[in-house]
Amino acid sequence: MIHLSSSDRPINGGPWQQGGADSHLRDTDVIPTQNRQQDLPDVEGLQGDFIGRRGRIFGLALKTSIFTVLTLGIYRFWMKTRMRRWYWSAVRVGGVPGEYVGDPFEKLLGFLIAVVILAFYIGIVNLLLMFLSYSFFQDNFAAYLLSFVGVVPLWFYATYRARRYVLARTRWRGIRFGLEPGAWGYAWRALVHWGLTLLTAGVLWPRMTFWLEKYKTDRTWYGDVRLEQEGRWQMLFPAVRHVLLPTIVGGICAIAGAYANPALFLVTAACGVWFAFGIVYYRVKSWEILTNAKRAGDIVFRAQPSPGRVFWIYVGGYFLSGFVASIFLGGFFLAAAIAAGIFSEIGASVEALAKIGEGAFAVAGVATYFAIFLIWTAMAHAFITMPLWKHYAETLTVIDPGQIGAISQRPRDEFEEAEGFAEALDVGAAI
Amino acid sequence: MTSTIPTVIRVGKTAEGQQVNGLFFTGEDATAHEVALTINPMRDVLEIRGRGQVVDWHLSDVRLVPDQAGRQGLVLRAASDPTARVLTNDRVLAQGFPALHKRIADAPRARLAKWAVAALASVALIIFVLVPIMANQLANFIPPAGEKALGDATLEQIKSALGSEAISVKTCTNADGLVALNQMQARLSDHTDLPVPLTVTVLDHKMVNAFALPGGHVVFMRGLIDEAEAPEEVAAVFAHEIGHVVSRDPTRHALRSAGSIGVLGLLFGDFAGGALVLFLTEQLIEAQYSQGAEVAADAFAHDMLAKAEVEPAALGAMFKRLKAKYGDTDGIQAHFISHPRMAERIEAADHATPEGFVAKPILTAEAWKDLQGICN
Numbered sequence: 146m147i148h149l150s151s152s153d154r155p156i157n158g159g160p161w162q163q164g165g166a167d168s169h170l171r172d173t174d175v176i177p178t179q180n181r182q183q184d185l186p187d188v189e190g191l192q193g194d195f196i197g198r199r200g201r202i203f204g205l206a207l208k209t210s211i212f213t214v215l216t217l218g219i220y221r222f223w224m225k226t227r228m229r230r231w232y233w234s235a236v237r238v239g240g241v242p243g244e245y246v247g248d249p250f251e252k253l254l255g256f257l258i259a260v261v262i263l264a265f266y267i268g269i270v271n272l273l274l275m276f277l278s279y280s281f282f283q284d285n286f287a288a289y290l291l292s293f294v295g296v297v298p299l300w301f302y303a304t305y306r307a308r309r310y311v312l313a314r315t316r317w318r319g320i321r322f323g324l325e326p327g328a329w330g331y332a333w334r335a336l337v338h339w340g341l342t343l344l345t346a347g348v349l350w351p352r353m354t355f356w357l358e359k360y361k362t363d364r365t366w367y368g369d370v371r372l373e374q375e376g377r378w379q380m381l382f383p384a385v386r387h388v389l390l391p392t393i394v395g396g397i398c399a400i401a402g403a404y405a406n407p408a409l410f411l412v413t414a415a416c417g418v419w420f421a422f423g424i425v426y427y428r429v430k431s432w433e434i435l436t437n438a439k440r441a442g443d444i445v446f447r448a449q450p451s452p453g454r455v456f457w458i459y460v461g462g463y464f465l466s467g468f469v470a471s472i473f474l475g476g477f478f479l480a481a482a483i484a485a486g487i488f489s490e491i492g493a494s495v496e497a498l499a500k501i502g503e504g505a506f507a508v509a510g511v512a513t514y515f516a517i518f519l520i521w522t523a524m525a526h527a528f529i530t531m532p533l534w535k536h537y538a539e540t541l542t543v544i545d546p547g548q549i550g551a552i553s554q555r556p557r558d559e560f561e562e563a564e565g566f567a568e569a570l571d572v573g574a575a576i
Numbered sequence: 577m578t579s580t581i582p583t584v585i586r587v588g589k590t591a592e593g594q595q596v597n598g599l600f601f602t603g604e605d606a607t608a609h610e611v612a613l614t615i616n617p618m619r620d621v622l623e624i625r626g627r628g629q630v631v632d633w634h635l636s637d638v639r640l641v642p643d644q645a646g647r648q649g650l651v652l653r654a655a656s657d658p659t660a661r662v663l664t665n666d667r668v669l670a671q672g673f674p675a676l677h678k679r680i681a682d683a684p685r686a687r688l689a690k691w692a693v694a695a696l697a698s699v700a701l702i703i704f705v706l707v708p709i710m711a712n713q714l715a716n717f718i719p720p721a722g723e724k725a726l727g728d729a730t731l732e733q734i735k736s737a738l739g740s741e742a743i744s745v746k747t748c749t750n751a752d753g754l755v756a757l758n759q760m761q762a763r764l765s766d767h768t769d770l771p772v773p774l775t776v777t778v779l780d781h782k783m784v785n786a787f788a789l790p791g792g793h794v795v796f797m798r799g800l801i802d803e804a805e806a807p808e809e810v811a812a813v814f815a816h817e818i819g820h821v822v823s824r825d826p827t828r829h830a831l832r833s834a835g836s837i838g839v840l841g842l843l844f845g846d847f848a849g850g851a852l853v854l855f856l857t858e859q860l861i862e863a864q865y866s867q868g869a870e871v872a873a874d875a876f877a878h879d880m881l882a883k884a885e886v887e888p889a890a891l892g893a894m895f896k897r898l899k900a901k902y903g904d905t906d907g908i909q910a911h912f913i914s915h916p917r918m919a920e921r922i923e924a925a926d927h928a929t930p931e932g933f934v935a936k937p938i939l940t941a942e943a944w945k946d947l948q949g950i951c952n
Contacts, residue, residue: 275830320606
């Protein structure tokens, strides 16, 4: 059963507009963003929902990744497109699904454009670096380091470009999203923020999170409405507490354990788990705080994801996916061991096994190797990515004081290069 | 405000003439129009009717938006309109649209072919022309210390790759065996000037193989010594590998790999098991550029052997046995093996023996026994 929204009502209707002429005043301009939700009691939100089923995404991920392997990777552009269509259509806000309209051919084209540019850089520059590194340092460490450092700005650049492409191909209620050009601006800002974060041992991490998010949000459009990131970076400090506390407690206990009671090392070990939770907590909480401080015109958001729930999705999902994939890994090692001739070397060779031939086992080994990746991909979608999307979607409410119907379409962003750079550089994305 | 679409009002038994409720998005603004949807068989259209909305979509123009997560209801579009959408929570209409699953290409695809050709051409240019030219040139300029370091690093990589788990493959160090190996090396290099001092290593591995690495490294696998029936056969392979050292093939190769591996990684990406495809492709490229080098190394070996009073046909003898045991490398497999076909090499070796040639044994029977026991 789809619940379709009927928010096509005239702008001057609805109970929240009884204030009449004042209604266009943005009350959130004068109150701290954290308190915003309490000030909009009468406005009924467009509730987020996720209607996708686990079995379907497992099947789709498995099927499309098999095609990807069989086509030596070419199908991955189609795989990505189909997976995104599915995820986007599963998310419903106010009953209306999102839509992903990216085209696999344009992804392939964008990828080829990126390859033309990057092949030159990577082929020639890596060769030169390797030569110089061995010539002057008798070592390849300098080459690897410089090669890596050279790719870092490109990596941020690609991240922003990929976001621009994905937003330009995302629609909701028939209206396009969009992101203004600004990838180099993002790349150098990201470099500076990362530098500051590393120099301050992570203390300025919230500052980086906030300013990079603000850079992206303030350039994001929904139709003809520009999104805004409000608030201050200091508001993210509470979110970082489960990262800082275990670091401090764990550190003290490690020192105390070394000089006084070795049993305190157990506390340090426990702090490791706490720290892992802290990272998840920070990601969830900072997302919540930042989302609740965003606006698109008069439209605001209420996100209430649970860090504990997200943590358990990660723990359970990775455990389950890893367990299932490792069953295949056992078969892989068996086949690989036979192929490598270890069996014959330790004298355990059976006549029948030898007849099948080492070649057949090598093929079996390769097939299992692929099977592990396929199973892992499908499991990770069904038990990690999808539950995460579901949780974030279900805990999101879009609060629209009757303005949404007036939002107009924006022109199509052709953007031929698509997410080619991100694809070529393997800039990680969940899907 | 959310509301649920009321239940379907069924007028007829088929999709035709039935009226269902839905939402219509014009693609011009974000307003959700509550509409009634009817298939009109007389006019062959889907009638979309709501307050202020009178839109007709031709039935053959109606498409299902693909890969929907929702199993109930329909998300529809018109092929001719990229942005307008109709949502309904009833699937009964679906049977009324003849081209529901037909593909639509919204994105312009005309430029794809041009870019595809340009991309592949430039990658080919980089891998097959630019990188080899640069590698060939740079190989002449890399200082000896750097070249040696490159070879040392590569040897370590090979040793750990051939070993199992965390244990590298063993280097053979039997003292008598090493003496015999040195004798062989001295005899071969006596009459030929070498640009770099040789570093000879025997690895305790059953693979029948030998190879050269940058910086004067020559590496034998135990399997090759086991397989040889006479020390001259080992000497022949030795001379061949020295041929590679002299022409600095391994250095070129190492520099070439540094350039081309990254580019191939770019092309194949991180899809499932991409690393494996990468490896196979790298092997394929290898075969492309080292055939000429192999023939040159063979020719160098024939010359060196003749000068050292060893019959050049010994190289052929080794190959003959390998051929009898493993067969020639015709067919698909031939592309993955970097050496020219053995039959051709055996013939070349047989023809390389000058007339009236008198051979002198390269090792005494005792020294040959020592060499065979180098890994004990």
